[in-house]
Amino acid sequence: MKNIPVIMIIFGGSGDLAHRKLYPALFNLYEQGLIHDNFAVVGTARRPWSHEYLRQQVSDAVHETHDEVNENDLAAFTSHFYYQSHDVTNVEHYETLKNLAGDLDNRYSAQGNRIFYMAMAPRFFGTIAQHINDQNLTSTGFNRIVVEKPFGRDLASAEELNKQITASFDENDIFRIDHYLGKEMVQNILPLRFTNPLIKNIWNSATIKNIQVTLAEHLGVEARGGYYETSGALRDMVQNHIFQIITLLAMPEPKDLTSKSIHEAKQELLDSMIVPDEQEIAQHFVRGQYLGSDMTFGYRQEPNVAEDSNTETFVAGEVKFKKGPVANMPIYFRTGKELREKTNRIDIVLKHICTPYGQAHSNNISIIIDPDMQIFITINGKKITEPGIRRENLDYLFSKQEQEKVPDGYERLLHDVFVNDSTNFTHWSELKNYWKFIDVVEEAWQKENEEGKQINQYLPYRMGPKAANEIFESPTERWIYE
Ligand code: NAD
Numbered sequence: 001m002k003n004i005p006v007i008m009i010i011f012g013g014s015g016d017l018a019h020r021k022l023y024p025a026l027f028n029l030y031e032q033g034l035i036h037d038n039f040a041v042v043g044t045a046r047r048p049w050s051h052e053y054l055r056q057q058v059s060d061a062v063h064e065t066h067d068e069v070n071e072n073d074l075a076a077f078t079s080h081f082y083y084q085s086h087d088v089t090n091v092e093h094y095e096t097l098k099n100l101a102g103d104l105d106n107r108y109s110a111q112g113n114r115i116f117y118m119a120m121a122p123r124f125f126g127t128i129a130q131h132i133n134d135q136n137l138t139s140t141g142f143n144r145i146v147v148e149k150p151f152g153r154d155l156a157s158a159e160e161l162n163k164q165i166t167a168s169f170d171e172n173d174i175f176r177i178d179h180y181l182g183k184e185m186v187q188n189i190l191p192l193r194f195t196n197p198l199i200k201n202i203w204n205s206a207t208i209k210n211i212q213v214t215l216a217e218h219l220g221v222e223a224r225g226g227y228y229e230t231s232g233a234l235r236d237m238v239q240n241h242i243f244q245i246i247t248l249l250a251m252p253e254p255k256d257l258t259s260k261s262i263h264e265a266k267q268e269l270l271d272s273m274i275v276p277d278e279q280e281i282a283q284h285f286v287r288g289q290y291l292g293s294d295m296t297f298g299y300r301q302e303p304n305v306a307e308d309s310n311t312e313t314f315v316a317g318e319v320k321f322k323k324g325p326v327a328n329m330p331i332y333f334r335t336g337k338e339l340r341e342k343t344n345r346i347d348i349v350l351k352h353i354c355t356p357y358g359q360a361h362s363n364n365i366s367i368i369i370d371p372d373m374q375i376f377i378t379i380n381g382k383k384i385t386e387p388g389i390r391r392e393n394l395d396y397l398f399s400k401q402e403q404e405k406v407p408d409g410y411e412r413l414l415h416d417v418f419v420n421d422s423t424n425f426t427h428w429s430e431l432k433n434y435w436k437f438i439d440v441v442e443e444a445w446q447k448e449n450e451e452g453k454q455i456n457q458y459l460p461y462r463m464g465p466k467a468a469n470e471i472f473e474s475p476t477e478r479w480i481y482e
Pocket residue numbers: 011012013014015016017018020044045046047086087088089118119120121122148149150179
């Protein structure tokens with residue numbers, strides 16, 4: 001692999017994301033030789049750490065995620081890490097950071113290349129972007145910025161943030177990261193759809209009845225109630241992960257596999273996204289909040305959550321497009337916290353057909369994203385000794401060894417940032433479409449709140465509020481995963 005010279009600055013170097021995901025991923029990329037002699041990483045955060053302390057943290061992070069580690073390699077790797085105590089609002093700190101990056105550039109011959117990674121609370125993204133611009137932190141080589149989610153909390157704030165970032169970075173150099181796009185089975189959607197005529201030819205609204213995307217979490221908000229109060233499930237999961245998955249499921253076939261062609265095909269679809277009106281939102285969208293149990297708090301009892309909070313920890317809804325292979329066909333989605341089990345899956349539900357055998361079972365294609373990686377297709381055949389039709393699964397299951405080989409989403413996506421491949425990142429024009437949709441739903445809910453309508457409550461560790469079973473367009477539709 002090519003050795004890419006670069007100085008990487010991580011804002012939020014003492015945080016959870018950096019520790020659990022970024023440092024282990026960087027080590028793997030180091031082991032593969034993508035970064036080797038000519039790189040340095042500057043971790044910044046408020047805490048007064050030393051370079052040595054950061055290196056120890058990085059070393060711990062790698063040990064926590066790897067069964068076996070080459071200690072010599074790890075020591076060589078961590079020696080490339082530097083810590084800069086930094087308050088994101090302090091101008092002088094950016095000057096110090098700039099000087100440190102310049103010194104490291106000379107020491108490691110990094111050719112003026114910079115990657116800035118915003119791994120901090122989203123409320124700081126705009127301030128950091130502003131300072132990168134005002135204090136001229138960009139350098140003479142390539143300058144790329146990776147922005148974590150959420151990118152804004154509505155269209156207006158996303159536009160404001162985008163303006164701050166584009167003051168210093170071209171759209172091509174902005175990597176809005178969505179780690180779901182680094183997942184194996186999400187990256188498998190396009191190959192599955194386009195390489196097998198059996199699937200390619202049925203991928204249309206004439207054959208498919210609906211598509212269902214379920215991203216279910218087992219955990220509650222834990223210590224993040226304060227942040228979650230400003231977000232909710234719709235902004236936290238739908239605006240990014242669910243809409244990206246839906247885009248891959250509904251987009252037309254790209255001309256080729258370049259990032260440009262894939263984003264063009266996505267955009268063609270998204271320009272035809274149907275924004276629901278108030279009545280459609282009332283019929284096809286449901287929000288809910290988890291209740292407590294003997295052992296657990298309900299959402300409203302969680303730390304830093306208002307007693308009368310209307311923030312949703314569950315949402316189910318519907319999206320349709322005017323164009324594309326599944327035009328005007330309902331795509332249902334749901335996501336929530338404290339659901340029965342952690343599972344991320346897509347179910348493609350085929351239409352019933354009239355048969356000489358009477359009512360046959362409906363057939364589905366299911367893509368299991370997490371926790372296992374699997375695709376199964378149901379097929380019908382005759383019963384062996386009695387009349388009638390039975391349904392069986394054709395399974396495409398990853399072996400344990402294959403599952404172990406799959407890199408973490410962050411490793412894949414960081415690799416792509418280094419090699420400048422933005423295929424699996426969110427473009428601004430896509431994000432704009434997503435926010436337009438979300439804003440309309442949020443406004444309708446705001447109105448409902450003002451009218452005193454209560455949010456649905458749901459029992460923990462089931463599949464969300466009962467009302468979520470009523471969002472379908474026809475009485476013959478239901479959730480495949482119950
Ligand atoms: P975190 O709270 O664990 O870390 C925040 C970091 O910011 C810490 O290093 C902290 O010291 C630093 N910080 C806070 N205030 C500061 C200030 N005024 N000046 C300088 N530094 C300051 O958060 P996290 O979980 O690492 O999340 C970071 C980002 O990554 C968020 O945007 C989050 O949405 C996103 N994200 C996180 C995960 C995850 O698994 N943790 C997954 C997906 C996305």
